[in-house]
Amino acid sequence: MKLLEERIRQEGVVKDNDVLKVDRFLNHQMDVNLFMEMGKEFKRLFGNEKVSRILTIEASGIGIACVAAQSFGVPVVFAKKNKTKNISGDVYTTQVESFTHGKSYEIMVSREFLKPQDRVLLIDDFLANGAALMGLITLVRQAGATVAGAGICIEKAFQPGGKRIRELGIRVESLARIESMSQEGGIKFIDMP
Numbered sequence: 790m791k792l793l794e795e796r797i798r799q800e801g802v803v804k805d806n807d808v809l810k811v812d813r814f815l816n817h818q819m820d821v822n823l824f825m826e827m828g829k830e831f832k833r834l835f836g837n838e839k840v841s842r843i844l845t846i847e848a849s850g851i852g853i854a855c856v857a858a859q860s861f862g863v864p865v866v867f868a869k870k871n872k873t874k875n876i877s878g879d880v881y882t883t884q885v886e887s888f889t890h891g892k893s894y895e896i897m898v899s900r901e902f903l904k905p906q907d908r909v910l911l912i913d914d915f916l917a918n919g920a921a922l923m924g925l926i927t928l929v930r931q932a933g934a935t936v937a938g939a940g941i942c943i944e945k946a947f948q949p950g951g952k953r954i955r956e957l958g959i960r961v962e963s964l965a966r967i968e969s970m971s972q973e974g975g976i977k978f979i980d981m982p
């Protein structure tokens with residue numbers, strides 16, 4: 790998506806450890822007009838998938854998931870990062886390795902909000918190693934629901950997540966795909982069809 794690529798070029802900051810900062814428009818300050826365009830694009834891509842719920846992960850996926858959900862007319866559920874041990878058994882839960890923080894944490898969704906008949910679209914801001922998406926896929930499968938696809942704003946295609954998730958047979962659509970990036974050389978995108 791050219792609009793997103795332009796913003797990344799103009800305002801993205803490449804940090805060490807393969808981290809791209811997009812705080813100015815995506816995951817700290819949020820440009821809602823850009824989000825609306827991205828939401829429409831997800832709808833164009835996944836509009837035929839009979840999506841019944843959107844699932845994302847707190848915190849940075851929530852904004853874009855909400856705007857996308859308006860295009861689909863379905864509810865958004867976000868996986869919560871668990872701080873207390875839930876012993877009641879009324880939740881689905883799994884472990885996720887954090888890319889940006891380098892440690893692992895537990896995520897959970899109440900059983901009330903994922904049902905076997907659901908067709909779930911996963912949405913997130915970034916795809917790097919695929920751990921966050923794998924965690925969401927695990928929750929959907931625990932519920933006996935179906936993954937309708939994964940919509941990603943920025944895929945760092947030089948990292949293994951995209952390949953890993955696509956090999957599971959899941960349709961992944963990324964609005965910007967970064968082939969390589971460095972502080973000296975800048976950001977190179979994979980051309981979209």
Ligand code: 5GP
Nearest residue numbers: 807808809888915916917918919920921950
């Ligand atoms: P993964 O689980 O695919 O390794 O990483 C995805 C998660 O890590 C996303 O939810 C995102 O919040 C965070 N993330 C991964 N790479 C980046 C990055 O380059 N920049 C930012 N801001 N977040 C990232």
